[in-house]
Amino acid sequence: MAKTKTTFFCQNCGTQHAKWVGQCSACKEWNTIVEEVIQKEEKRVWKQATTAKKTINKPLKVADIQLNPEERIVTNNTELDTVLGGGLVKGSITLLGGEPGIGKSTLLLQVALNIHQKVLYVSGEESQSQIKMRAERLKATNSNCLILTETNTQQIFKNIEETEPDVLVIDSIQTLHTNAIEASPGSISQIRESAAELIKYAKETATPVLLIGHINKEGNIAGPKILEHMVDVVLQFEGDRNHTYRILRSQKNRFGSTAELGIYEMLSSGLREITNPSEILISKKDADLSGTAIASTLEGIRPLMIEIQALVSTAVYGTPQRSTTGYNLKRLHMILAVLEKRAGFKLGAKDVFLNVTGGINVDDPAIDLAVVAAILSSNQDIAINPSVCFAAEVGLAGEIRPVSKIDQRISEAEKLGYKTFVASKYNNISSKNHAIKLILVGKIEEAFATLFA
Numbered sequence: 459m460a461k462t463k464t465t466f467f468c469q470n471c472g473t474q475h476a477k478w479v480g481q482c483s484a485c486k487e488w489n490t491i492v493e494e495v496i497q498k499e500e501k502r503v504w505k506q507a508t509t510a511k512k513t514i515n516k517p518l519k520v521a522d523i524q525l526n527p528e529e530r531i532v533t534n535n536t537e538l539d540t541v542l543g544g545g546l547v548k549g550s551i552t553l554l555g556g557e558p559g560i561g562k563s564t565l566l567l568q569v570a571l572n573i574h575q576k577v578l579y580v581s582g583e584e585s586q587s588q589i590k591m592r593a594e595r596l597k598a599t600n601s602n603c604l605i606l607t608e609t610n611t612q613q614i615f616k617n618i619e620e621t622e623p624d625v626l627v628i629d630s631i632q633t634l635h636t637n638a639i640e641a642s643p644g645s646i647s648q649i650r651e652s653a654a655e656l657i658k659y660a661k662e663t664a665t666p667v668l669l670i671g672h673i674n675k676e677g678n679i680a681g682p683k684i685l686e687h688m689v690d691v692v693l694q695f696e697g698d699r700n701h702t703y704r705i706l707r708s709q710k711n712r713f714g715s716t717a718e719l720g721i722y723e724m725l726s727s728g729l730r731e732i733t734n735p736s737e738i739l740i741s742k743k744d745a746d747l748s749g750t751a752i753a754s755t756l757e758g759i760r761p762l763m764i765e766i767q768a769l770v771s772t773a774v775y776g777t778p779q780r781s782t783t784g785y786n787l788k789r790l791h792m793i794l795a796v797l798e799k800r801a802g803f804k805l806g807a808k809d810v811f812l813n814v815t816g817g818i819n820v821d822d823p824a825i826d827l828a829v830v831a832a833i834l835s836s837n838q839d840i841a842i843n844p845s846v847c848f849a850a851e852v853g854l855a856g857e858i859r860p861v862s863k864i865d866q867r868i869s870e871a872e873k874l875g876y877k878t879f880v881a882s883k884y885n886n887i888s889s890k891n892h893a894i895k896l897i898l899v900g901k902i903e904e905a906f907a908t909l910f911a
Contacts (some may be wrong), residue, residue: 466491467646470674472682494647495640528713531625531666534572537722537731538565540760541706542691543714546625546666550713551657553631553686555671555679556695561704561724562670564592565695566627568728569668571598578623582609582633596728609643611636611655623665628656630670632680649681653688686710697724697817704729705818718758736763736874739816746844749836752876753828754849754867755820761863761870763847764818766825768832769811778807784814785829786821793829793852800856801902803837824861826852827880830902831909840910845877850885856902860885868892880905 466475468491473484481488530545539545546552556562563584570577571593581589586605593603604621608614611634618626628634634652635643642648653669660667669689671679679686686692690712697704706720721732740752740763749768754761766785773779782790790812797803810833814820828848835842849867851859860882861867868887871879872894881887883898899905 464493464495466493467682469646472646472650472684492645494645529664531573531575533569534574535569535731536733537706537720538569540758541693541708541711541718541720543711543718546668547690547713548666549660549664550691551653551660551667551669551689552691552693553669553671553679553689554693554695555673557673557697560695560697561722561729562695563629564596564724565706565722565729566629566668566670567592568596568598570603570625570627571596573625575624576602576604576621577625577627578604578606578618578621579627579629580606580608580614581629582607583629595726598728609633609635611652615655615659618659626656626660626665626667628667628669630672631656631685632672644680646682649685653685657688703732703817715758719760719762735760735816739764739818746841748839748841749832750844751828751831751835751842752844752847753825754847754871754879755822755825756863756867759866761867763871763874763876764820764825765815766828766832767813767815768829768836769809770805770833770836771809773807773809779809779811781810782812784817784819785812785825789823789826790829792854793826793833796852796854796856797830797833797902801906803834805833805837808837822861823851824849824867826850827858827905831880831905834906834910838910842909843878845875846880846909847871847876847878848880850880850882850899852902858882858884858899858901858905868894868896880908 466478468482468485470487470490471482471485473482475491478491478493482490529548531548532545533539554562554566567579567589570579586607589605604623606617631649631653632644635648636651636655639647639651656667659665674680691708692710694707694709695704696707702724704722704724706722708716708718710716721735722729723732751766753764753766755764780787780790790810794805794810798806812829827850830852831842831848849861849864851861853859864881864885865888868879872892876894878895878897880897880899883900897908899908
């Protein structure tokens with residue numbers, strides 16, 4: 459029996475301290491230091507009895523390293539495969555985080571029931587009957603999906619040795635505990651050690667592991683920050699429980715891009731994949747209304763058409779209000795200053811409210827021109843033709859700047875039935891044979907004259 463000792467951990471960042479202090483020296487948070495009992499043992503491997511010979515790694519030159527192609531397992535969930543970069547890489551660890559009740563367990567159970575692989579779904583939060591009820595609601599049956607309700611990692615690995623699954627799902631990492639240390643489940647040390655055992659298992663057996671992680675009140679994944687460094691992929695499941703749409707983002711991906719986006723609709727029968735996101739991001743209305751403009755943005759390699767709504771009104775109070783939803787407030791201040799200084803529009807004494815419909819946050823500067831068009835449309839109370847689409851950046855001098863991948867944006871707008879596309883005249887458009895009408899402008903004044911002449 460190894461010597462028992464106690465140590466102090468920060469609940470916010472996971473930093474270890476020799477003694478209790480009021481403020482963590484790493485993250486500067488107050489009253490987050492807790493004492494935990496740690497019992498160290500010699501063997502903490504996922505497989506207690508192994509006959510495999512330990513290989514000794516030797517340093518190799520880069521030219522001598524054999525490059526093996528990444529073997530991926532297709533999950534049959536198009537949105538998830540897109541965000542992951544083509545599917546689950548064998549031996550990878552994927553961590554999925556999100557708000558309580560957002561649909562994390564539903565998403566991974568849906569994947570486990572639809573994937574053409576042998577899956578072991580381990581739940582530490584629900585009973586087998588509860589999971590059975592959810593599976594019946596999802597209306598998907600995979601005879602190779604095994605359900606296990608267990609929180610002890612040693613017992614989980616015994617079942618893994620018996621069943622030999624192709625994919626392992628853990629719901630959730632905060633509920634697991636290992637006998638290697640004497641600490642309560644959900645503590646910093648338990649999360650770290652349990653994750654380390656799962657990572658060792660995944661790398662040694664080339665089995666992809668999907669972990670569900672709880673988040674704290676700041677929106678970060680609960681537990682030590684090192685957990686996100688240990689795993690290969692970190693996914694964030696976002697959305698509002700009062701709305702039906704969910705967004706899957708990649709915050710870290712060692713095997714693909716982090717710019718991809720997956721969109722789902724939460725229904726009583728599970729999560730429906732939205733293959734054409736523009737259908738939910740653009741509202742359907744009978745009459746043309748002022749203050750709305752359609753922008754073409756990119757999420758990864760996927761062009762999206764989003765609707766920008768603006769409301770400009772006379773300030774009731776002394777100080778004009780500026781409010782945004784889904785758009786950077788500081789960038790709105792910059793655009794309003796450009797309109798005031800360069801284009802002569804007196805908006806300094808007016809309230810300006812801006813909204814990106816669909817509940818998504820957009821950082822693409824290509825929607826600047828659509829923001830300008832929506833603001834001017836509301837200010838003039840003149841509706842913009844709903845068949846017009848915008849994609850351009852606005853500079854501080856009032857110039858309309860070019861944006862990347864303009865041909866993909868134009869092609870997507872043309873495919874969705876838009877008749878006119880407004881862009882910068884400085885863009886290098888490779889194909890001039892687009893059926894859609896192109897309006898190329900260089901300054902805000904030209905765009906205003908074109909839209910509201």
